[in-house]
Amino acid sequence: MLAQIEQALPPHGLMLMGGLIEGADTLYLLGCTADFWPIFTASAEWRDGQPHPVDRWSTRVLGALAQQFGGRAEYPFGGPPYAPFIRYAKEAGQCHQSPVGMLVHGVAGMMISLRGGLWLPGHHPVPHATATPCQGCAQPCASACPVGALVPGQPYDVAACKAHIASPAGTSCLTGGCLVRRACPVSQRFGRIPAQSAHHMAAFLAG
Numbered sequence: 734m735l736a737q738i739e740q741a742l743p744p745h746g747l748m749l750m751g752g753l754i755e756g757a758d759t760l761y762l763l764g765c766t767a768d769f770w771p772i773f774t775a776s777a778e779w780r781d782g783q784p785h786p787v788d789r790w791s792t793r794v795l796g797a798l799a800q801q802f803g804g805r806a807e808y809p810f811g812g813p814p815y816a817p818f819i820r821y822a823k824e825a826g827q828c829h830q831s832p833v834g835m836l837v838h839g840v841a842g843m844m845i846s847l848r849g850g851l852w853l854p855g856h857h858p859v860p861h862a863t864a865t866p867c868q869g870c871a872q873p874c875a876s877a878c879p880v881g882a883l884v885p886g887q888p889y890d891v892a893a894c895k896a897h898i899a900s901p902a903g904t905s906c907l908t909g910g911c912l913v914r915r916a917c918p919v920s921q922r923f924g925r926i927p928a929q930s931a932h933h934m935a936a937f938l939a940g
Contacts, residue, residue: 734858737802738851742763746769748763749763750763750827750828754859758852759853759859760807760851760852763848763851764845764848765929770928785810792806807849808848825862831867832874832875833878833884834889843913844910844923844925866919874916877912878912879902879912898938906934907938909930914930
C-alpha cells in the first residue's frame with residue numbers, strides 16, 4: 734500500500750511527509766512538492782476566481798485519492814475544531830520542531846505545506862522516521878526574523894509578524910515568503926516557487 738500511494742502522488746505535486754498508526758487505522762500525511770504550484774495553477778480551482786482555491790483543490794484531489802485507496806481524507810482546514818495536524822506530523826517522525834518552533838522537514842525544510850491526510854482502515858507500512866535536519870545546522874533561522882516575531886524560546890508573535898508584512902519594510906516577506914522559512918538551508922535546496930509563498934503570505938495577512 735505504501736508504494737502504491739507514493740506512486741499516485743507526484744502527478745498532483747504531492748509527496749508523503751510521514752505516516753502513523755492510530756487505533757485500528759493508518760494515516761498518511763500528504764504535503765506539497767516543489768512542483769506543486771504549476772500543477773495547482775493549471776486547475777479549475779485556481780482559474781475560477783472563487784475563494785480558498787488551495788483548500789478546494791485539496792478537498793477534490795485528496796477526496797479522490799481516498800476513494801481510490803478505500804479510505805477517507807482529513808484536512809487541516811475547515812474548522813474549528815481543527816484536526817491536530819501538528820501532532821500528527823510530529824508523531825509521524827518526519828517533521829520536527831525547529832529552533833524557532835516551526836516544523837521542519839528533511840526534504841522541504843520549513844516550506845512544509847500539509848494539504849491533508851489519508852486514513853486507511855487497518856495497519857499498513859509507513860515511511861521511516863527521520864532525524865531532524867537541524868542537528869549540526871548553523872541555524873540561521875534563529876536570527877532571520879527582522880522584527881523578532883520568531884525567535885528561539887519565545888512564542889510566535891503573530892501581531893508583530895502581520896504588522897511587518899503589511900508595512901513597506903515587509904515587502905520581501907509578503908512577495909517571497911517568510912524570511913525565517915527562507916533562511917533554512919533545507920528550504921533553500923527544496924526550491925519552492927516564490928509565487929506559492931506569496932499566495933500563502935497574502936492569505937495569512939488577510940486572515
